[in-house]
Amino acid sequence: xxxxxxxxxxxxxxxxxxxxxxxxxxxxxxxxxxxxxxxxxxxxxxxxxxxxxxxxxxxxxxxxxxxxxxxxxxxxxxxxxxxxxxxxxxxxxxxxxxxxxxxxxxxxxxxxxxxxxxxxxxxxxxxxxxxxxxxxxxxxxxxxxxxxxxxxxxxxxxxxxxxxxxxxxxxxxxxxxxxxxxxxxxxxxxxxxxxxxxxxxxxxxxxxxxxxxxxxxxxxxxxxxxxxxxxxxxxxxxxxxxxxxxxxxxxxxxxxxxxxxxxxxxxxxxxxxxxxxxxxxxxxxxxxxxxxxxxxxxxxxxxxxxxxxxxxxxxxxx
Amino acid sequence: xxxxxxxxxxxxxxxxxxxxxxxxxxxxxxxxxxxxxxxxxxxxxxxxxxxxxxxxxxxxxxxxxxxxxxxxxxxxxxxxxxxxxxxxxxxxxxxxxxxxxxxxxxxxxxxxxxxxxxxxxxxxxxxxxxxxxxxxxxxxxxxxxxxxxxxxxxxxxxxxxxxxxxxxxxxxxxxxxxxxxxxxxxxxxxxxxxxxxxxxxxxxxxxxxxxxxxxxxxxxxxxxxxxxxxxxxxxxxxxxxxxxxxxxxxxxxxxxxxxxxxxxxxxxxxxxxxxxxxxxxxxxxxxxxxxxxxxxxxxxxxxxxxxxxxxxxxxxxxxxxxxxxxxxxxxxxxxxxxxxxxxxxxxxxxx
Ligand code: FES
Numbered sequence: 001x002x003x004x005x006x007x008x009x010x011x012x013x014x015x016x017x018x019x020x021x022x023x024x025x026x027x028x029x030x031x032x033x034x035x036x037x038x039x040x041x042x043x044x045x046x047x048x049x050x051x052x053x054x055x056x057x058x059x060x061x062x063x064x065x066x067x068x069x070x071x072x073x074x075x076x077x078x079x080x081x082x083x084x085x086x087x088x089x090x091x092x093x094x095x096x097x098x099x100x101x102x103x104x105x106x107x108x109x110x111x112x113x114x115x116x117x118x119x120x121x122x123x124x125x126x127x128x129x130x131x132x133x134x135x136x137x138x139x140x141x142x143x144x145x146x147x148x149x150x151x152x153x154x155x156x157x158x159x160x161x162x163x164x165x166x167x168x169x170x171x172x173x174x175x176x177x178x179x180x181x182x183x184x185x186x187x188x189x190x191x192x193x194x195x196x197x198x199x200x201x202x203x204x205x206x207x208x209x210x211x212x213x214x215x216x217x218x219x220x221x222x223x224x225x226x227x228x229x230x231x232x233x234x235x236x237x238x239x240x241x242x243x244x245x246x247x248x249x250x251x252x253x254x255x256x257x258x259x260x261x262x263x264x265x266x267x268x269x270x271x272x273x274x275x276x277x278x279x280x281x282x283x284x285x286x287x288x289x290x291x292x293x294x295x296x297x298x299x300x301x302x303x304x305x306x307x308x309x310x311x312x313x314x315x316x317x318x
Numbered sequence: 319x320x321x322x323x324x325x326x327x328x329x330x331x332x333x334x335x336x337x338x339x340x341x342x343x344x345x346x347x348x349x350x351x352x353x354x355x356x357x358x359x360x361x362x363x364x365x366x367x368x369x370x371x372x373x374x375x376x377x378x379x380x381x382x383x384x385x386x387x388x389x390x391x392x393x394x395x396x397x398x399x400x401x402x403x404x405x406x407x408x409x410x411x412x413x414x415x416x417x418x419x420x421x422x423x424x425x426x427x428x429x430x431x432x433x434x435x436x437x438x439x440x441x442x443x444x445x446x447x448x449x450x451x452x453x454x455x456x457x458x459x460x461x462x463x464x465x466x467x468x469x470x471x472x473x474x475x476x477x478x479x480x481x482x483x484x485x486x487x488x489x490x491x492x493x494x495x496x497x498x499x500x501x502x503x504x505x506x507x508x509x510x511x512x513x514x515x516x517x518x519x520x521x522x523x524x525x526x527x528x529x530x531x532x533x534x535x536x537x538x539x540x541x542x543x544x545x546x547x548x549x550x551x552x553x554x555x556x557x558x559x560x561x562x563x564x565x566x567x568x569x570x571x572x573x574x575x576x577x578x579x580x581x582x583x584x585x586x587x588x589x590x591x592x593x594x595x596x597x598x599x600x601x602x603x604x605x606x607x608x609x610x611x612x613x614x615x616x617x618x619x620x621x622x623x624x625x626x627x628x629x630x631x632x633x634x635x636x637x638x639x640x641x642x643x644x645x646x647x648x649x650x651x652x653x654x655x656x657x658x659x660x661x662x663x664x665x666x667x668x669x
Contacts, residue, residue, distance in 0.1 A: 001416065001589075002365060002375055003537030035537055036415065036592040064593050065436070065454075101537040107595035110405040110479055133593075136454075217482035267540070271530035272358040289529045 001035050003101040006046065011095045012069060018154040020077070021122070022088055023061070026070045029096055033067040039129040040106035040222075043070060046098040047083045049090065055249060056083035059125040059196075059222070060102060063132040070099070075122040105223045106194070108133065112218075113190030115141040116183070118205060120175070120197020121148070124155060126222055127196060131162040142167040146178050146197065175201065180208050196222035230285065233309040237261070237318045238280055246308070253304040256318075263304060263318070270306040277302055282314035320427045323444055327384035330391075330562075335551040337610055339669040341380050344370035345606050347614075347662045348545040348583045352623040354632070358526050363541040363587050368663040371585060372541075375420035376471060377602055378428070383444050385472045385494070385553065392493040392554050393469070398501050399556075400465045402477065402489035409477045409489065410464035411454060412591035413598050417467045442470055464489060473585075473602030476500070478508075480595055483532060487511050488596075494553035494603045496546050496582060502557070534597060536590040543662075546636050548582040551605045567640055575644040576609030581621070608645055612652055614664045619656065622649035 008029035015023040028034050037043070037060050047054045062071040076088040091097070106126050108115065115134060117127045124145055134141045143166070145155050152172040159168050171178050184193070184205075193214065195205040202221045209219045229249040235256070236243050246255040253275055256263045266274035270288030279302050286296040288303035295301060302309075302316065328334045337345075346369055363375075371377050392399055402410060418440055422431040430441045439450045447470070451458040459466045468475050468491035477489035485508045492500040503511050508528045534540065548555055549566040570578050587600040612618040625638070626646055633639055659665055 001419070001537050002363065002539060036412075038536075038592040038595065040595075041536075041592070101535075102592070103535055104590075104592070104595055109481065110408060110594055110596070111481065215482075267358060267360045267530060268362060269360075269530050269533065269540075271526045272360060289526045 001101075003035070006098040006100055007034065009070065009097050009099050011091055011093050011097060014091070014093055017073065017158070018151065020075055021073055021151075021154060022076070023071060023073045024087065024091075026072070026097065026099070027068060034070060035101050036064055036067065037062070037070060037102035038064050038104050039108055039133050040126050041102040041104040041129070042106075042126075043072070043102050044100040045083070045087075046100075047086050049083075049086045054083040054086065056087075059106075059129065061125050061128040063129065065132075070102075073122070073125050073128075106196070106220060108194075109192045109218075109220075112192035113140065114188055114192070115139060116187055116191050116193045117141060117143040118146070118180075118183075118193065118195040118197070118201075119144070120146045120195075120201040121151070123195075123197030123201070123222065124158065125196070127194070128158060130194070131159075135162055135166075142183075143169070144178070144183060145170045146175055146201070147172050148174055180205060181212070184209055184212055184214070192218045192220065194220045194222075230308045233311070234313045235309070236313060236315045238315055239318055251305060252302065252308060252314075256304065265305055268305045270303055273303075275304045277304055278317040280315040280317050283310040284308070284314065285310040321378065321380055321382070321425075321444075323383040324380050325383040325387070327381060329384070329388045329551055329553040333550050333552070335381075335384075335605070337606065338380060342606065342610050342613065342669065343664050343666060344379065345604055345611075345664075346371045346543055346583050346585050347611075347617050347620075347664070348543040348581070349620050349624050350662050351660060352620055352658060353627055354624045355629065356523055356632075358523055358530070360527065360530065360540050360542045363539040363589075368661055371604070374424040375539075376417060376424070376473075376587075376600065377585065378421070378425055378472060382472055386445060386470060388553055389469060389491075389493045396558060399493045400468070400491045401500060401504055402462060402464050403479075403505070406464075406477050406479060406489045406594065406596065407456070409479070409591055409594035409596035409598070410456075410462055412593050412596065413475070413477065414463040414467040415453070416589060416591065416598065417471055421471075445470060465491060473600055475601070476599045478531075478597040478599060480532065480597065484508055485528065485531060485597060492556070495556050495601070496548070496584070496603075497555055497557055497560075499557045531588060531597065534588060534590045536592050539587055539589040541585060541587045544584040544586055546582050547638060548580045548605065549578055549641075551580055551607070553603060553605075567637070570641045570644060572644050572647065575641065575648050576612065577607055579608045579641060579645055580605045581608070581611060608648060612649065613669055614666060615652075616658050616665050618649055618652040619654070620658050622646065622653040625649075 009026040010029045012027045013025040017023055042057045042059045044055055044057045058072040060070050061073055074084050074087050076084055119127045147155050147170055149172050152170055155170050195202050206219055232248050233246050235246055244255050246252050253265055264274050266272045273290045279300055284299055284302045285308045287306040290303055418431045421429040428443050432439045436453045438453050441448050456462055474492045474494050476487050478485040479488040487503050487506050490500045552563055555563050583604045585602040589598040591598055611621055
């Protein structure tokens, strides 16, 4: 599959699961099959609110075999004014939303002997996408969902189809009553841990696992990746005497290209060295794998495909 | 687009192989400038590029039917050319889905795929195959899903599992390879597999390539070209088969050098697979003789200059020294010293 740009989706159905949780089913606007989305994958939605455009990532809860729709579960936090609040309040069935093709930074290991899944709150969502596959494969797994008292019912309902005969437990007493170290220390060799939830839970799971001697390659934390973007800045192309605004979700290379100027590039991923341009003034936030540590420290060049300015202005010899 | 296949071509013994004019002009000539050095020459695999070989997700050309037959011959002699470790089963189905869906979408005259839930029907007209099967159930196919579909594809494929921030070669269909062996490499890490390529390690090429590939995203495949030299249009130059092809190298003379010596180009593509998170590595091999390449003015000038000025260590690694001078003598009269345009396109519409 070669992704040809964003995927337009139609909101097919919105289901209220609890006062704060809604499940959205999104189908391909122009019909046909959606790209296969694996367990653990997320999509980035572009949400056009009344006063701003937001980009939010959501884990898919629909199984990979499901090519006619993507499903996400979204929690609405009181007082929030972000993308999730907009989805809860401003989106109706029939509306059209754009999504980037699915990305998976939280895949299931193919060689684990056992899978230990720990979810905190809405962090249950990627785990829900794992369960059909683990069950279909007859894989050995154990799931612990940490929950506030009022959410126990909804998590029970979501997990019920997978529960018979499985080690699935919901801990309604929150983090405090949850024996993380106890669970980790009684796992057999070859177990992989997957944890998704609030950052403190993920960090605690990772550090507890490390303290108990788990190899880092067997501990997986949910991630939507480092944001490709960053703070906006101005790039000045000194030889051409022009000034370009680089937006939050744009790379420097994309911003130059958007003006119609062909800038050098090849891999577009910080590896090949092709897009290197000399820096005259300003501080670079280096994100590439091409420049050496000394070159980076010298602040005399920028790889436009991935790196950005740390300062408000970056003057480039181009 | 309807292709005229040449089903009677051979890549062994009598080497009944030739290129039509159109096939020569679509050749992915590997040198974008008049000099060559290793680099991380990876770019997004978008539809379209400097020659028609880049137009589709998987390129099919006039040699398709004959190459599939050659693959079947190699596998009959040596079934170990296709191996997949057991934990890669999900990646096998991912590969089958990707290749079937891509071929059906890109070449509707030749391939079709219909689905009724998990019941799929695949039609491959050039090979005369119609197969119904249940997606996800290997026993409904005559071979494992990876072997089944790569028997019907041009070029070699390997499957890389990603774990512990590395890539492991945990499967492959390898019958048209430049001198390397799946049997020897299976289970290896990225760096072990790339072994002793001179100069490339010092330049940090593999470290950067690995980091880049670990971040490879689904739906955003990448590609690069690699090249070497092969004597005769022989696809299977494996180490296992060395006794058969090794002696070819002694048969080059100044009379037959144009026809015997072939530039062997690999259009390498890398795809992130969705369910398994593995990487599918496609190694699509193209062969063009020096005489064929000499029909394209830009390419003959550039090939002459690249081989003339090639770093001695790279010459040795590519096995060139034995006949490099003969090739240079053959090409030198064609090189008038005129400048060449940047990029690999032929600059011709027809021959
Ligand atoms: S385009 Fe390759 S490093 Fe930027």
